[in-house]
Amino acid sequence: MKRRAKISAVAHYVPERILSNADLEKMVDTNDEWIRTRTGIKERRILEPGKATSDMGAEAVKKLCAQRGISPEEIDLIIVGTVTPDMFFPSTGNLIQEKVGAKNAWSYDVAAACSGFLYALASGAQYIVSGMHKKVVVVGADKMSAIVNYKDRNTCVLFGDAAGAVLLEPDEEYGIIDYILQSDGSGAEYLRMKAGGSLYPASLETVTNDWHFIYQDGKQVFKFAVTKMAEVSVQILEKNNYKGDDLALFVPHQANLRIIDAAVKRLGIDYDKVMINIDKYGNTTAATIPLALSEAYQQGKLDKGDLVVFATFGGGFTWGSALLTWGMDKPRA
Ligand code: UT7
16 A cells, blocks of 8 residues: 555634725725625734734644644654745744644754745655654744735735644555645746845845835736646646546635636536635735645635645745545544
């Protein structure tokens, strides 16, 4: 039998504070109707000052351990997908490790923007499949409010803060079947945070020019995202001889409802098989897929043996999909 990486627990954390479309109307020249019809977003969560990405990630990991009934000391490895690390170094994985007391784990971060969770998941699964580790935690967490310019209506309506996490363990029956992972660096100029790295270290000029905020050419990114996310969603099924009908749940990256719609049309699946929570949280970058997965699990949308596809698209450009069979029982009511 082939050894697979099975998701054996899933949890999330969202901050309490809600930033609604009505709140944003008071901050920039925008309106609820535009935001809802162009993106599908109604509100997003904002982390309190003084807290960072590792605080949200740690909360998600604590819930994960409680759900699985394990001590954090049993975790072998923590991988964190994020573009908003607490600081350049140490890694946010290291900070989460300390906050949850995962004393026996090693940890690192993966930078792949919105695809950070999927890239980290693919990496984490390799340690399970190879037999190197038995318990790998994969986190997707972003405090987007730290890099959003709340004077820029093109971006400030889109993003929110959240964290999600899964535990990977070896299994011979259920788990991750396949991935498609891709990147295209020619997309770098369309979605990025220009300064703060080695090319443009912080200076009066970088601050004055708003280069420490996220920049997005929405139209260009949309064109790629709408095509690529739909493409990889269909490809992963075809590659493994499945059809849209075989799918129990599609968990797409939540950047724009219109991008999700395009993928759903290409897959030819019913809407009740699609997990959508962009309305409540906006685009939480690396957190969207584990957050959506965790809510889907809590809502009883997943049962043992279900075929599931994750799909993502993000800055870089980075995109991809994963195919798995769900291996957890429904949560007890
Ligand atoms: O997660 C990582 C990957 N990111 C994505 O996948 C995001 C991809 N892009 C998008 O989702 C969409 O391009 C946006 C939601 C960002 C923008 O939607 P759009 O339909 O592409 O709008 P647009 O940028 O073409 O702008 C249309 C109009 C413009 O006005 P004019 O030039 O037509 O007069 C904008 O200035 O809407 C205006 N606009 C706004 N109006 C009210 C832009 N932002 C706003 C706003 N409120 N917040």
